[in-house]
Amino acid sequence: MTPENPADTPTDPPVRTDFGEGVARLTLNNPRRKNAISLEMAALIDDFCVRVETDPGIGAVVVAAAGAYFCSGADTRDLASSSADPASPEAVRRTSAVYGAFVRVGMLPVPTISRVVGGAVGAGLNLALATDLMAITPETRLESGFLARGIHPGGGHLSLLGRAVGWSNTIAMAACGLALTGTEAVTRGLAHLAVPESELDARIAELTAPAAADPELTRRVMTSARLELGPPAVSWSSALEIERGVQMWSMSRKGEGSWSSRGPGR
Known part of the structure; x- marks a missing residue:
């Protein structure tokens, strides 16, 4: 019997990668959990970054996600385990692995573009902010999310927000819970463009083509x-x-x- 959603089968990797015509594409592939970043996914993202760094034929990177939601943050199962003893070496290892995934993306030697639909929150917003350009839909929702979960921002969240939108908007999002639509994100400088999802891939291709050439x-x-x-x-x-x-x-x-x-x- 064929599963209803092949992306949810154990044999399908939680991160897909594709390399061709000068563009490397990374796709979060855990839609059942809104692409929450697990330790396995963080390791695969790291492997992808190594390939980009060492392949001189790659001129641009696109970070996308399967399903209707870009990324809901770190996997809550890992967060729960870390909360049992936050100062333990194991807890530090877990959080550092997730942080390291988007730091590596943010330091890649080529332009990086995130394709953000549905929403991005917490570490998921960090991943989108780590890219050089964010391509988004008008109705996509961007949230800091840490405050709502009763935890302090992590992964350099305040710095990532601050360099994009300045002090006032950072405080509004991280300390006051403001969420932005895609349209608002472009207006405030958080995203590069906001277009209907049907137009996203074409607009992204326009941005990556000169770099990949x-x-x-x-x-x-x-x-x-x-x-x-x-x-x-x-x-x-x-x-x-x-x-x-x-x-x-x-x-x-x-x-x-x-x-x-x-x-x-x-």
Whole structure:
């Protein structure tokens, strides 16, 4: 007898990965639990990041999720186990594994885009915020969620929110329980774009195509961006020096003969 939902069978991995045409795609595949991040999923995310870091042919990453909800946070079964003795080495190991998964995503050497539908809360919002761009639907709901569960934010949650939306919005979400729709998230700078789900993949493809076409250059741009923008950001004069050598490298690679009379790059 065939299961109603193949994604829920034990043989289907809780994280799916795909690599092709310069784009690496990671899909959370635990829809029965709203893609809550388990320790097994965290380990698979780490493996995915190692592949991206070591494969120079990858120029962009997309983080998506199966089902109708992006990510409901850390698996509550692990949270319950950790709550029994929060200071124990085992509890620290569990939380560190989940935190490490989205930190690795946030430090990848290529542009990362999260495809967020349904909602993201707690560590799930951390994962979305760890990506460089968030592509979302207008009705998707973004929540800090830690306050509602009676626990302090973790995983650098306040820092991730703060760098995206500033002090006031961070406090509103993390300390006062404000939830944002996708439309509101774009208005406040938390998400890059909000379109109907039927349009998300096409818009994401438009963003990844240039990066995937020249992964070597893209990776150098991202290295400079992380050095210059931080946090903390560097001064303009420091940014000039960071970019100088890399731009000279790119011009040397391009070569004199590739500049046409119609203008640079044509």
